Amino acid sequence: MSVETLYALAACALVGIGLYGMIVQPHPLRKLIAFNIMGTGVFVLFGALAKRGAAAGLAADPVPQALLITAIVVAFAATAVTVALLLRLVESTDTASLADEPPAGR
Amino acid sequence: MDLWVSTNGGGLLAAAVLLPFVAMLLGLCLGGRWLQRVAFATMALGLALALGIAASWANATGPLVYLLGGWSPPLGIALRADGPAVAMLVAVAGVVCGIGLFARADFGSPPDAKESRTAFAYWLLLLAVWGALNLVFVSGDLFTLYVALELLTFAGVPLVCLAGSGETLRAALRYMLFALCGSVLYLLGAVLLYGGYGTLDIPLLAASVQPEPIARAALALMTVGLLAKTALFPLHIWLPPAHGGAPAAASAVLSALVIKGSWFLVLRLWFDAMPGVATAAAAQLLAGLGAAAIVVGSVVALRQQRLKLLVAYSTVAQIGYLFLLFPMAFDAEGRMALADLAQTAGLLQAIAHATAKAGMFMAAGLVYAALGHDRIDDLAGAARALPLAVAAFLIGGLALMGVLPSGAYLAKKLLLSAADESGQWGWTLVLQGGAAFTAAYVVLIALRVLRRPATPVACKPVSMLSQLAALGLALASLALSLAAAIGPLPAELITNPLAPKELGTTLVTFAVGALLAAALARRPLFDRAPSGAPARGGPGVWFERGDRQVREWPTAMLALLLVAAASGWLLVRA
Numbered sequence: 001m002s003v004e005t006l007y008a009l010a011a012c013a014l015v016g017i018g019l020y021g022m023i024v025q026p027h028p029l030r031k032l033i034a035f036n037i038m039g040t041g042v043f044v045l046f047g048a049l050a051k052r053g054a055a056a057g058l059a060a061d062p063v064p065q066a067l068l069i070t071a072i073v074v075a076f077a078a079t080a081v082t083v084a085l086l087l088r089l090v091e092s093t094d095t096a097s098l099a100d101e102p103p104a105g106r
Numbered sequence: 107m108d109l110w111v112s113t114n115g116g117g118l119l120a121a122a123v124l125l126p127f128v129a130m131l132l133g134l135c136l137g138g139r140w141l142q143r144v145a146f147a148t149m150a151l152g153l154a155l156a157l158g159i160a161a162s163w164a165n166a167t168g169p170l171v172y173l174l175g176g177w178s179p180p181l182g183i184a185l186r187a188d189g190p191a192v193a194m195l196v197a198v199a200g201v202v203c204g205i206g207l208f209a210r211a212d213f214g215s216p217p218d219a220k221e222s223r224t225a226f227a228y229w230l231l232l233l234a235v236w237g238a239l240n241l242v243f244v245s246g247d248l249f250t251l252y253v254a255l256e257l258l259t260f261a262g263v264p265l266v267c268l269a270g271s272g273e274t275l276r277a278a279l280r281y282m283l284f285a286l287c288g289s290v291l292y293l294l295g296a297v298l299l300y301g302g303y304g305t306l307d308i309p310l311l312a313a314s315v316q317p318e319p320i321a322r323a324a325l326a327l328m329t330v331g332l333l334a335k336t337a338l339f340p341l342h343i344w345l346p347p348a349h350g351g352a353p354a355a356a357s358a359v360l361s362a363l364v365i366k367g368s369w370f371l372v373l374r375l376w377f378d379a380m381p382g383v384a385t386a387a388a389a390q391l392l393a394g395l396g397a398a399a400i401v402v403g404s405v406v407a408l409r410q411q412r413l414k415l416l417v418a419y420s421t422v423a424q425i426g427y428l429f430l431l432f433p434m435a436f437d438a439e440g441r442m443a444l445a446d447l448a449q450t451a452g453l454l455q456a457i458a459h460a461t462a463k464a465g466m467f468m469a470a471g472l473v474y475a476a477l478g479h480d481r482i483d484d485l486a487g488a489a490r491a492l493p494l495a496v497a498a499f500l501i502g503g504l505a506l507m508g509v510l511p512s513g514a515y516l517a518k519k520l521l522l523s524a525a526d527e528s529g530q531w532g533w534t535l536v537l538q539g540g541a542a543f544t545a546a547y548v549v550l551i552a553l554r555v556l557r558r559p560a561t562p563v564a565c566k567p568v569s570m571l572s573q574l575a576a577l578g579l580a581l582a583s584l585a586l587s588l589a590a591a592i593g594p595l596p597a598e599l600i601t602n603p604l605a606p607k608e609l610g611t612t613l614v615t616f617a618v619g620a621l622l623a624a625a626l627a628r629r630p631l632f633d634r635a636p637s638g639a640p641a642r643g644g645p646g647v648w649f650e651r652g653d654r655q656v657r658e659w660p661t662a663m664l665a666l667l668l669v670a671a672a673s674g675w676l677l678v679r680a
Contacts, residue, residue: 015290015294018290019663019667022283022287022663023659023660023663023664024660026659028279028283031283032283035283035286035287035290038287038290039290039293042290042293042294042297045294045297045301046297046300046301049297049300049301052301053300053301053304061304063180063181063300064297064300067249067300067306070249070253071252071293074252074253074256077256077260078256078259078260078282078286078289081260081263081264081282082279082282082283082286085263085267085275085278085279085282086279088267088270088275089272089275089276089279092270092271092272092275093272093275093276097276098276098279098280098283098659
């Protein structure tokens with residue numbers, strides 16, 4: 001198995017773990033972490049593709065790296081915005097539940 | 107025609123994207139009353155710029171192109187404006203101006219008052235939404251489109267929680283997390299396409315993409331990611347609380363403009379980037395979800411207690427209409443032969459919805475401001491107290507129903523002719539029946555607001571400018587087909603609204619709508635009980651329960667995966 005295939009399989013696993021977390025984790029912070037795991041999976045896949053698509057004589061295709069760094073910045077910004085929202089939510093309601101009417105005692 | 111060389115007027119595209127963002131940064135530094143001045147100056151300039159782009163596009167033979175830094179794709183990035191992009195640029199500029207005029211009363215900074223944080227955030231976010239949308243329309247590259255889409259979400263989410271209450275923060279957080287899920291799926295699709303074809307430039311991709319597994323997987327993933335951001339049923343988990351809870355001026359932006367960005371991108375993928383991969387079977391799935399959205403959204407709208415939530419659910423239903431165009435692009439043999447016709451109809455529908463829905467949300471906001479509540483059962487006497495706002499609401503409703511000469515009428519007519527040409531009779535029924543579902547909630551509200559109140563209505567004064575802005579946008583939607591008739595559309599599509607055939611259709615639509623409202627509304631049509639009276643049972647309750655179930659987080663996520671798998675399978679099978 002080539003290194004690229006190994007990376008691509010790892011990417012699949014990460015996306016799968018992230019998706020699973022997105023579905024089953026009720027806490028918004030855990031959902032956010034699941035999103036980040038899923039996103040990391042996509043980034044790893046992109047890296048593996050860059051290696052595979054390299055032109056002769058180059059170690060890797062440079063375009064995906066340029067796109068990747070942008071995507072990472074976007075994901076970072078998204079995480080920051082979400083954490084800010086979550087903090088405001090906890091400040092104003094004392095719960096971090098996404099349910100419409102949080103059950104009593106939480 | 108060369109798609110990889112800057113054309114005359116191409117620089118205008120870069121200016122249209124830059125202007126709102128530059129104005130936003132400038133406003134951020136200046137703040138206060140200056141921010142508002144900057145915003146209004148930007149609106150005037152931006153509208154002129156959009157019209158300028160339309161004029162250069164009309165004089166050019168092909169799309170306008172601008173290569174950033176002179177680098178041509180695949181290494182560089184191109185901005186392109188074709189017909190759909192130009193139409194959306196102009197429409198969005200018009201709607202932003204209307205919303206800006208409306209918002210002046212709510213978020214203006216009078217000379218003697220201290221600047222409020224909400225107003226400060228609102229104007230900045232309005233400009234950011236505008237810039238992001240312009241970038242969505244003119245990007246010629248799927249990765250730039252990803253960035254534009256994220257910008258749009260980042261600008262849209264804070265608009266949801268401008269009021270800052272726990273309920274709106276929760277709605278914003280739900281929106282953000284679900285939209286993020288959608289954007290990861292989109293990015294995954296884009297990555298797969300780059301891996302397969304080595305470019306993300308739309309025309310280059312269209313030339314090299316083949317109907318093979320990697321392209322199909324990418325199209326399915328990207329489409330579903332965008333559906334999550336557009337909130338097509340059953341992925342509308344975030345829409346009703348977000349659009350129903352935001353201030354009216356923000357709901358208008360969210361409902362009229364923000365969801366159109368991701369919808370437009372689905373159009374780009376299906377018709378421009380990967381026309382060879384899309385299949386009629388997958389298009390049927392999109393339209394099927396659209397039809398379900400129309401039925402569920404309209405019926406649940408009838409069950410709402412608050413006017414703003416009714417309008418929010420009406421948006422859920424109207425998003426369904428925007429997806430009916432996809433099967434109409436395919437002829438009877440399953441080839442994509444009618445793409446132009448279907449796309450024109452879709453754009454008309456989108457612009458008609460943007461104008462009408464902005465007007466309706468503003469009208470609902472005015473009703474709330476004047477009466478201090480927007481409980482549908484207590485709206486008796488509103489028509490007399492607020493004639494202009496109520497007129498705006500009802501005219502917006504009529505325009506959405508597709509009464510002549512509205513833009514929705516023309517869109518329906520075009521889709522019907524496409525359905526006729528391709529022999530898809532089933533969709534004819536949905537197109538005609540959908541109008542009756544819209545009529546149902548318009549009739550319900552008309553009856554509630556026209557009723558005579560038991561006691562005189564106490565009514566706070568509201569800004570005249572805001573009322574006129576709402577009315578203007580609703581009227582624009584109602585008169586849209588007249589504007590479209592000047593353009594490239596065949597004139598015979600417009601007929602006399604009082605001709606027996608047209609009048610008959612309109613009356614039947616109203617009658618069926620009234621029947622639906624009588625059968626499914628929360629309270630009987632001519633009921634005089636004030637709010638708080640128990641809701642009626644019947645089939646309407648099932649829809650309500652179903653909607654609540656679908657909007658549970660795990661259900662929505664599973665629906666997301668299911669839709670992705672189904673569309674992938676339908677792309678392979680055909």
